[in-house]
Amino acid sequence: MTSWPSPTPPEALAGRRARLRERLRGPVLLASGSARPRNFPAAKYPFRAESHFLYLVGRPLEAAALVLTAEGEVLHVDPPHPDEALWRGETPTLDELSRELGLAVRPLDDLTVPEGAATLPPQDPEAARWLTEVLDRFVEEGSGRELTGPDAALADAMIELRLRQDEGALAQLRQAAEVTAAAHLAGMRATRPGLREARIRAAMEAEIVAAGMSPAYASIVTVHGEILHAERHDGRVAPTDLVLADVGAETPEGWAGDVTRTWPACGRFSETQRALYEVVLGAQERAIAAVRPGAEWREVHRVAARAIVEGLVALGVLRGDRVELAERGAAGLFFPHGVGHLLGLDVHDLEDLGDRAGYAPGRTRSQAPGERYLRLDRTLEAGMCVTVEPGFYVIPRILDSAAELGELAHAVDRAALARFADVRGIRIEDDVLVTATGSEVLTASVPKAPADVEAAMRG
Ligand code: GLY
Ligand code: MN
Ligand code: MN
16 A cells, blocks of 8 residues: 655745745746646646646645745735535635645735746646736747746746755655556566456556546557557557556646656567566666766666667677767667656756756767657756656557668667567666665666566466
8 A cells, every 4th residue: 555645845945946945146036836727617628737837835735836036935815715615625724725835825816927027938828828917028938948047047947946856756756656666566467468458557547546646647568569659559569579568646836756667568578578578677786786876877878778779789789899889879779769868857857958957068969860859968966856767668659660770770670579479568667766876766676677577467
């Protein structure tokens, strides 16, 4: 049984706000966003507050705004409308909320916008419209746009705080990891040939919902692991299939787990599946072993890429000199994405701020195959949380494309690859905390060695 989620203590949230204010000269206004209507106004998608707001307030309050100035901190939110109690039950009064959060709480109508307030682009268009109105300047919604002036300074201060997880954040990430682990065990146990992928997904998400959490992103549960973010769940699982499940839980405060496991539908890896699985597992273990303070993330990626190349040369799928193949980016033919990303409040943490967050100042994305999807290029520091998720995929769009293959076309032994026809996609992903001396795998309880996966499937 997993424990019920517990909230971040108000003092921890107050500490974050204090640290942010220490780093900034000017005032700040951050909106929480609002639930989006799905067909008519009263029917809404589940609400997910903006991550920067959640980081500082810790509660998913709708249509709220946090104002930080040199003088103090005020949370503005509409008092509950009397009619709301009929439909949604009682919600805390502003006084109750204020006591719970240890923060001044006032109605939205009382908001006085401080001159020159900085903000960050929200994901919610409604919040962007509201900010445009109250700040009297255009605020665009969406990711990664160029920020200037005080907004840029605010983004940099938030990045500085959120890059390394504090104690409160770690408590949340551990809770998300625990429930994510339970979901993967449930998925392994629920798998039987003949079931639809949707049934396995349901078993996994049931654990998440029963633990008071929600999926942190659209669950990937598929026999087509070669489709990196497969969205369909209608396929039936054949006895010779591998099931790839990339599923994570999110705490009510928005902190994410992000784990992938790949298991044999029939409960036992075939020899060919096991051989390729061991290659990916070896790459993941070597990459995790490279995670430590002072290590370059780009190098962690290359450790995984080299291990994939070496494994594929040993199996005869790639031919040539392994060092030269690795240097020419041969791993990218079968492992085209980056080895992982920051994890925190967002499953790809801080990606709403684009490469400003993922890339250290002065660094830009390489266009080299296999590295252009590297979401992170920073020196690792204790407190950072990352995913480590190498994979092996047989992707026709790459392997049938002369342009993608380039001069590496001759390096792929098609006959050897055909012997592994019962493998389309394998990914193994864990959530890893950088510690003072190395790393800690937060999701270590999810079975990973082939024998452990097979044992977990037997229940
Ligand atoms: N679940 C998306 C990813 O692993 O990055
Ligand atoms: Mn994932
Ligand atoms: Mn991931």
